[in-house]
Amino acid sequence: xxxxxxxxxxxxxxxxxxxxxxxxxxxxxxxxxxxxxxxxxxxxxxxxxxxxxxxxxxxxxxxxxxxxxxxxxxxxxxxxxxxxxxxxxxxxxxxxxxxxxxxxxxxxxxxxxxxxxxxxxxxxxxxxxxxxxxxxxxxxxxxxxxxxxxxxxxxxxxxxxxxxxxxxxxxxxxxxxxxxxxxxxxxxxxxxxxxxxxxxxxxxxxxxxxxxxxxxxxxxxxxxxxxxxxxxxxxxxxxxxxxxxxxxxxxxxxxxxxxxxxxxxxxxxxxxxxxxxxxxxxxxxxxxxxxxxxxxxxxxxxxxxxxxxxxxxxxxxxxxxxxxxxxxxxxxxxxxxxxxxxxxxxxxxxxxxxxxxxxxxxxxxxxxxxxxxxxxxxxxxxxxxxxxxxxxxxxxxxxxxx
Amino acid sequence: xxxxxxxxxxxxxxxxxxxxxxxxxxxxxxxxxxxxxxxxxxxxxxxxxxxxxxxxxxxxxxxxxxxxxxxxxxxxxxxxxxxxxxxxxxxxxxxxxxxxxxxxxxxxxxxxxxxxxxxxxxxxxxxxxxxxxxxxxxxxxxxxxxxxxxxxxxxxxxxxxxxxxxxxxxxxxxxxxxxxxxxxxxxxxxxxxxxxxxxxxxxxxxxxxxxxxxxxxxxxxxxxxxxxxxxxxxxxxxxxxxxxxxxxxxxxxxxxxxxxxxxxxxxxxxxxxxxxxxxxxxxxxxxxxxxxxxxxxxxxxxxxxxxxxxxxxxxxxxxxxxxxxxxxxxxxxxxxxxxxxxxxxxxxxxxxxxxxxxxxxxxxxxxxxxxxxxxxxxxxxxxxxxxxxxxxxxxxxxxxxx
Numbered sequence: 001x002x003x004x005x006x007x008x009x010x011x012x013x014x015x016x017x018x019x020x021x022x023x024x025x026x027x028x029x030x031x032x033x034x035x036x037x038x039x040x041x042x043x044x045x046x047x048x049x050x051x052x053x054x055x056x057x058x059x060x061x062x063x064x065x066x067x068x069x070x071x072x073x074x075x076x077x078x079x080x081x082x083x084x085x086x087x088x089x090x091x092x093x094x095x096x097x098x099x100x101x102x103x104x105x106x107x108x109x110x111x112x113x114x115x116x117x118x119x120x121x122x123x124x125x126x127x128x129x130x131x132x133x134x135x136x137x138x139x140x141x142x143x144x145x146x147x148x149x150x151x152x153x154x155x156x157x158x159x160x161x162x163x164x165x166x167x168x169x170x171x172x173x174x175x176x177x178x179x180x181x182x183x184x185x186x187x188x189x190x191x192x193x194x195x196x197x198x199x200x201x202x203x204x205x206x207x208x209x210x211x212x213x214x215x216x217x218x219x220x221x222x223x224x225x226x227x228x229x230x231x232x233x234x235x236x237x238x239x240x241x242x243x244x245x246x247x248x249x250x251x252x253x254x255x256x257x258x259x260x261x262x263x264x265x266x267x268x269x270x271x272x273x274x275x276x277x278x279x280x281x282x283x284x285x286x287x288x289x290x291x292x293x294x295x296x297x298x299x300x301x302x303x304x305x306x307x308x309x310x311x312x313x314x315x316x317x318x319x320x321x322x323x324x325x326x327x328x329x330x331x332x333x334x335x336x337x338x339x340x341x342x343x344x345x346x347x348x349x350x351x352x353x354x355x356x357x358x359x360x361x362x363x364x365x366x367x368x369x370x371x372x373x374x375x376x377x378x379x380x381x382x383x384x385x386x387x388x389x390x391x392x393x394x395x396x397x398x399x400x401x402x
Numbered sequence: 403x404x405x406x407x408x409x410x411x412x413x414x415x416x417x418x419x420x421x422x423x424x425x426x427x428x429x430x431x432x433x434x435x436x437x438x439x440x441x442x443x444x445x446x447x448x449x450x451x452x453x454x455x456x457x458x459x460x461x462x463x464x465x466x467x468x469x470x471x472x473x474x475x476x477x478x479x480x481x482x483x484x485x486x487x488x489x490x491x492x493x494x495x496x497x498x499x500x501x502x503x504x505x506x507x508x509x510x511x512x513x514x515x516x517x518x519x520x521x522x523x524x525x526x527x528x529x530x531x532x533x534x535x536x537x538x539x540x541x542x543x544x545x546x547x548x549x550x551x552x553x554x555x556x557x558x559x560x561x562x563x564x565x566x567x568x569x570x571x572x573x574x575x576x577x578x579x580x581x582x583x584x585x586x587x588x589x590x591x592x593x594x595x596x597x598x599x600x601x602x603x604x605x606x607x608x609x610x611x612x613x614x615x616x617x618x619x620x621x622x623x624x625x626x627x628x629x630x631x632x633x634x635x636x637x638x639x640x641x642x643x644x645x646x647x648x649x650x651x652x653x654x655x656x657x658x659x660x661x662x663x664x665x666x667x668x669x670x671x672x673x674x675x676x677x678x679x680x681x682x683x684x685x686x687x688x689x690x691x692x693x694x695x696x697x698x699x700x701x702x703x704x705x706x707x708x709x710x711x712x713x714x715x716x717x718x719x720x721x722x723x724x725x726x727x728x729x730x731x732x733x734x735x736x737x738x739x740x741x742x743x744x745x746x747x748x749x750x751x752x753x754x755x756x757x758x759x760x761x762x763x764x765x766x767x768x769x770x771x772x773x774x775x776x777x778x779x780x781x782x783x784x785x786x787x788x789x790x791x792x793x794x795x796x797x798x799x800x801x802x803x804x
Contacts, residue, residue, distance in 0.1 A: 049728030081753035114721020228729030313800030319516020326451030327630030351483030398715030
């Protein structure tokens with residue numbers, strides 16, 4: 001696999017600068033520009049409290065066409081009333097003057113603290129400055145990926161190539177998310193921002209359908225603290241420059257699989273970089289009454305502070321897992337299920353299975369831990385990715401604002 | 403108000419001993435015996451994973467009559483299969499031999515770790531030993547209240563007296579609960595155990611109705627970690643010894659109010675003693691679309707780790723509160739609401755209200771903090787009690803088992 005990045009798909013340029021919105025001396029304003037009009041689709045938070053950039057973004061994406069994205073980190077521009085809307089629109093106007101397009105062809109994003117007006121003077125200066133540095137190199141892609149981060153500790157990127165007939169297309173993405181993560185995009189909930197680029201050509205409705213499908217099995221399966229953000233956004237831009245059209249069913253399938261791969265890689269990186277996380281916890285629920293029941297059970301387990309602290313303590317206290325499944329609000333019968341913790345069966349048919357507590361505890365001391373719950377009562381299945389809950393989560397969040 | 407306790411209502415005796423089920427050298431097996439048959443009602447966890455004592459208790463309470471309660475702490479007897487059921491029944495048989503009644507007139511309870519068989523030898527010895535110490539003094543009441551505790555730091559008791567015509571009745575209760583708290587008893591979810599005594603006389607169906615009503619506005623409004631336990635139980639025993647019958651509507655109302663007072667006092671004590679808690683957080687939601695919507699909003703706010711850590715850090719980061727309301731899954735309009743944090747308006751009509759961050763932060767440095775959300779979109783209201791989320795919660799729960 002060649003060394004790909006967000007700007008490997010042909011037709012895109014990006015730039016990012018430090019405008020002084022984040023207190024850290026890292027980039028906090030970024031532009032992603034498509035040289036020609038791109039087909040585009042997006043999914044947004046389902047929170048009833050919606051940030052100004054999401055309101056503007058929802059409106060601008062309706063045409064299925066975009067020329068660019070403008071993002072800032074450090075301030076969410078949420079709960080900011082009419083001035084917030086004006087500010088989000090102003091971001092679009094400035095970015096549009098750079099891309100030489102209409103403001104309605106720009107999608108704005110913001111992430112950071114809620115309830116504070118954007119420092120527009122800094123932000124405007126930042127956008128204008130960024131325009132001077134647009135480019136398509138790996139460095140440009142990395143700067144863009146870094147600029148969208150807030151409490152994240154690591155840059156999150158994924159990319160792949162697909163051969164469609166004789167043509168080769170590239171698909172890439174970056175995302176951010178560490179706290180306020182529990183995406184429900186049209187479905188996510190988090191402040192999760194994800195930007196995906198491809199040089200394939202496809203009509204916007206198809207992109208929307210595929211993006212929703214991929215988000216359901218990626219971003220929407222991640223939870224850090226189950227707190228749905230006001231700003232969650234995932235956008236897919238297709239420049240079409242490769243000339244490869246997703247016209248055949250088989251090409252669509254290949255593209256959909258590649259898109260899901262990229263989204264899942266990004267989503268996994270969010271779980272791994274969850275605030276305070278020391279490990280990823282994968283929850284697989286199988287043979288539940290329905291997929292929906294499986295999702296509810298997986299999510300109840302993933303969001304239980306008692307399960308998350310047990311995983312942090314390498315503690316095979318599996319009763320917390322079974323009891324979380326029991327309050328998920330969907331059919332669940334403990335008398336038929338099999339619970340396997342990091343490869344060791346601990347509970348079957350309503351009865352504990354004797355196991356070596358010290359051995360399982362040792363097995364839990366990994367960067368990735370798997371909880372497998374086989375409900376044996378249907379064909380529904382779901383997977384959820386989360387992280388453990390540590391004292392660092394408390395430090396990060398008890399002191400974030402002041 | 404005289405100095406009342408669990409055994410002040412006439413007709414009850416209690417005892418508790420250390421049988422060695424808890425590792426701490428404190429009482430862990432307890433008996434509450436009613437000298438004659440009591441009218442009784444109970445509400446239990448709605449978790450689909452139900453501990454053996456709850457299965458037995460649900461069956462035994464059906465007659466509306468009880469002679470006693472037998473409880474152990476340190477082991478939940480949950481997820482323990484057929485042997486667990488036998489053990490819960492054996493607890494009843496032993497207690498019945500002491501109360502000189504049928505095993506079906508005893509309600510068993512257990513609280514502690516899930517998935518381990520009860521150490522029956524110790525437990526049997528404990529029950530038999532406890533029988534020798536039955537009495538009605540304050541010391542007996544205190545020992546009973548202490549025996550049911552697990553990670554609780556303090557004893558939880560409440561009591562009151564009511565004059566019904568010329569007769570005076572007493573109503574008292576004890577409870578436990580610190581983690582796995584989010585009662586949904588018939589509704590609660592926690593390991594919350596509550597035992598209520600009264601010397602009023604009342605038929606079991608009336609007691610059931612009143613207990614449910616009181617639980618809804620007390621135990622069911624508390625959440626520590628929103629983890630519904632497999633063992634939650636609240637039981638009300640009416641000895642009838644006072645001779646006061648709740649026959650008139652006005653007597654029933656007075657009794658209901660007294661019962662709610664006692665339950666609310668106990669529930670508040672659970673929030674205040676939540677694992678790792680340094681303060682109680684009261685969430686009042688007013689003028690929501692419906693009571694149910696208000697409850698969902700209050701609970702979403704109360705369960706958000708981001709809200710709870712902000713309260714821990716005395717951080718007026720109110721965006722977390724509004725965004726939690728937005729993902730509660732019920733109607734909520736940020737553009738009409740007024741959010742008041744510890745007496746200071748911070749957000750109205752979709753717009754931030756300027757305030758002194760340092761002053762509000764200072765106001766949050768209290769043992770009790772109030773979040774008031776006026777939705778201005780209906781007549782629904784609800785209150786939820788929770789606590790802050792601290793590093794101690796992580797310590798307590800990452801190391802509980804091993």
